[in-house]
Amino acid sequence: MSDVTVLGLGPAACLLALALARHGMRPLLLGSRRSRPAVEGVSQRVVEALRQSGCSNALDLLGPRWQRVSCWNAQEVEMNGEFVVERSAFDQALLRDVQAAGIEVKEGLVRSVDPLPEPGRAVAFEHASGRRQTLRAALLADCRGHTAPKTAADRLAGHTLVSLGRSFDGARAQPRTTFIESFEAGWAWGGVDPAGRAHVQVVVLPELLAAHDGDLDAAHAACMQMLGRLPRRFGRALQPTGPARARGIQPALRGVIAEADWLRIGDAAYTCDPLSGHGMFEAASAAIAAVPVINTLLRRPQSSALALRYLDERAESVFRSRIEAAHQHYATETHWRDEAFWARMTRAPSLPALQGTRPGRASFASRPVVEDGYIVERRVVVSGEHPRGVRFIDGIDLGRLDELLHAGAPAAPADIGQHLQAPPEAVARALHWLQAQSLLTHAGH
Incomplete structure (x- = not known):
């Protein structure tokens, strides 16, 4: 059973x-x-x-790690590798x-x-x-x-996009490499191996697919023509090994x-x-x-x-x-800012405030947390920046620290450290953090 x-x-x-x-x-x-x-x-x-x-x-x-290259906002950089x-x-x-x-x-x-x-x-x-x-x-x-x-x-949803992927043979022989490139109609991710096998995925607006009457191969080929650096790296002799495939993309919270x-x-x-x-x-x-x-x-x-x-x-x-x-990363691409894809994707997301938080203000609240393999309720510091709460600073339980201060315990880090069985310097850092959140004023600090 x-x-x-x-x-x-x-x-x-x-x-x-x-x-x-x-x-x-x-x-x-x-x-x-x-x-x-x-x-x-x-x-x-x-x-x-x-x-x-x-x-x-x-x-x-997995095999060996692949080299990873990104061309974003006209800047080409090598990044941490990945497996494919x-x-x-x-x-x-x-x-x-x-x-x-x-x-x-x-x-x-x-x-x-x-x-x-x-x-x-x-x-x-x-x-x-x-x-x-x-x-x-x-x-x-x-x-x-x-x-x-x-x-x-x-509950929440973002912009609807389409991913078009197609595999190829005939790429230029080179070490295993993945490549990301932004272009006027969207962005592309490609991978190529030493045998010349390649895969290129483009992410675009649904309107681009509609402009090609739903022809996936034609839409993908049009995007390949817009790309500059990826085709130069992979070579221009790519031969499709099958049809392009499409899937819809929409960030969504059920x-x-x-x-x-x-x-x-x-x-x-x-x-x-x-x-x-x-x-x-x-x-x-x-x-x-x-x-x-x-x-x-x-x-x-x-x-x-x-x-x-x-x-x-x-x-x-x-x-x-x-x-x-994702919004912040899209916003770093300024080269195509007037194109339809980028104008839409760099628009700031309109999301209602998370229930129980107030932008710009921190407060103590009870929240569910993981403890010893179970979910329990503990006091944490919540804010717009930390909606799920911060429980520990440098190993110091903030809720317990706040309780000690309210109970009139000596406020010296050394004295608090004895109560919490923690180093005084860690207590000092936790107190400083609470002070920065304006959460010590009620205790006279």
Whole structure:
């Protein structure tokens, strides 16, 4: 009998299942393997998550790190390298790691998810053999990404874009390289290997595709003509090895993320602009963040509401930070500022203030946090800059420090340090930080 039914067989689902198993829980994976080919970059942070999860098969697939070059705002610079994988092969390697860990996997299609009279969901599942089965799931962790069904309108959403990707042969022989370039109609990401195999993805407005009557090959070719440095680096003799493929892109925060029996993890909860190239990292970090939530739901049900609140608030906070980071990065490209794509993407996002925060003012508030593998409520400092709260400065618990000051404890760092069993210099830095937030005036400091 499984504790958690995980929907999906991608990175978020596999890493979540491995993490749950390490914490003594019994996950069951339900889903189908990725069918469409795709090329994706993998950052060093994802590599560290794979190592910590014991994903030897996935790590073996990575190969050497690729050189990474960016041409943005007419400035060409070399950046930290990245790994490049074909997603179908990468997902299959992750799945082998999951099976090697003894985690049960059922391959097939999730046909429907329906509420039950008692707590839980009924999952209608069609096995790869064609056999149909209905499973009862007390707790679902939905990691199906874009295919996860919406149960409410999106809470927040950004601009709609289109990604067009196409693979080629005949590129100039060179070390493994990825290349980012901005151009008048959008931006491009390309990868080329020593055998001359290349992949180029362009991100543009939907209007560009409409201008070519929906012809994906023609639209992609038109973008290739606009690019300057990428074709010079890859060579002009590129020969397509297949048709261009398109997918829609829209940063969006789902309307419902955390229910008592259905959690949305990774892209199923929120999607980000691909500009950062951290899609795999978002999946990995979301999976890791979900573990203490699920641990709390299963083992401390009296704290279920707090755990659900934590998952929901984390998703919204991360989504907002990614939206702002993407906007700031687009704004650094000034060469094409009058073109339609850049005029739209450099427009400041209009997002309502996060509930419970006041721009420019910091205050103490109770927030759900992770402690010893569970979600608990603690006092933290919240502000517009830190909507989820700051609990520690230099190892000093700010809520506990504030309580000591209110209780009339001696305010000297050495005296406070004795109470907190902390170095006086760390206490001094925490006091200085609170003073900078105007949070010591009430205590007479």
